[in-house]
Amino acid sequence: MYATADMLLTSPQAPAAEQSQETVIEVALVRAVLAGDREGFARLYDLYAPMVHGILLARVPRAEVDDLVQDIFLHAFKKLHTLRDASAFGPWIAMIARNRAVDFHRRSKETVEISDDVRGSDTHDSRAKEILELIRNLPEAYRETLVLRLVEGMTGPEIAARTGLTAASVRVNLHRGMKLLRERLGFMEGL
Amino acid sequence: MNDDYLWDKTGQPDPQIQQLEEILGTLRYQPKPLQLPRRRSYFPLLAIAASVLLAIIAGAVWLRVRSRVEPPKQQVKVEQKSAQPEEAPKPPVNRSAANQPLLATNRIHRKRSVASVLPKREREEAMMAKEQVMLALRLTTEKLSLVHRRTQIKNQHKVG
Numbered sequence: 001m002y003a004t005a006d007m008l009l010t011s012p013q014a015p016a017a018e019q020s021q022e023t024v025i026e027v028a029l030v031r032a033v034l035a036g037d038r039e040g041f042a043r044l045y046d047l048y049a050p051m052v053h054g055i056l057l058a059r060v061p062r063a064e065v066d067d068l069v070q071d072i073f074l075h076a077f078k079k080l081h082t083l084r085d086a087s088a089f090g091p092w093i094a095m096i097a098r099n100r101a102v103d104f105h106r107r108s109k110e111t112v113e114i115s116d117d118v119r120g121s122d123t124h125d126s127r128a129k130e131i132l133e134l135i136r137n138l139p140e141a142y143r144e145t146l147v148l149r150l151v152e153g154m155t156g157p158e159i160a161a162r163t164g165l166t167a168a169s170v171r172v173n174l175h176r177g178m179k180l181l182r183e184r185l186g187f188m189e190g191l
Numbered sequence: 192m193n194d195d196y197l198w199d200k201t202g203q204p205d206p207q208i209q210q211l212e213e214i215l216g217t218l219r220y221q222p223k224p225l226q227l228p229r230r231r232s233y234f235p236l237l238a239i240a241a242s243v244l245l246a247i248i249a250g251a252v253w254l255r256v257r258s259r260v261e262p263p264k265q266q267v268k269v270e271q272k273s274a275q276p277e278e279a280p281k282p283p284v285n286r287s288a289a290n291q292p293l294l295a296t297n298r299i300h301r302k303r304s305v306a307s308v309l310p311k312r313e314r315e316e317a318m319m320a321k322e323q324v325m326l327a328l329r330l331t332t333e334k335l336s337l338v339h340r341r342t343q344i345k346n347q348h349k350v351g
Contacts, residue, residue: 050220054220070226074226127214147215149197150208155199157199
């Protein structure tokens, strides 16, 4: 079941209707940045930082996320000239974020991670961390989509347009991920 | 379960999803300014290099004008003077004392030659060339100080 949903992720194109406006802005901004407009990159950052934040939050400890977001955008700024298709900035930076998360775990294998729960103080915050932990234990395709939807507040079409996934695969991931999350939340009190 | 609400937040809201959004919203991305690396400006370096080049050219022009002005006699005189000790070696004398009058003589001779040997027209040309070189150097200095000031202002803006 999971493998089938994951396979849908491989398609890089989302429906043109949903992507068109995003793509036009994205292409214009990428071209402006390549022509030397640094403000353009600040706008790309504003547009895509929540997505990168969500992708990282689904994979690495919360305390590391903000620094990694900055690192990823700095890396993207330096390597933007290597982006062949200006309309693919979103999928490109999403891939950088996923790779950076993998690198993070590879490098921090030997260090002891301080769990987010250890530092939790207020009840609302600690409950958020508990639920996030449940999402992180879901299959990878579901956890990223669910974090972007429930934490970052993006809609399904927005997730599809920015990450480059198909709307169909995002919909399937949201539906199945939510179903799994509900099952696991059944063990928690108060929800 | 309301799929539309989960998909694009339309339709009838699902209370459980709303509750999850509310709780997990505390972890949402908080906008922070991106610190891009400073763009390295090569303009001051280029300006300095251009100024140095200009100064070298000006110096070369000035030397060329001067060499035209000076008669080649001096070299001959110096050679003759340096050849003399070989023929009749003098008793060792204090070197610095011996050289001083020679240097002094040369300096006086040069001044005199520039002032008196040149015809009026050439002297005027030389003076004009000198004025041009001085003007070029003055301009270079002004440009350098302008570049320096601009760089300082830029840096202050960046820091601010």
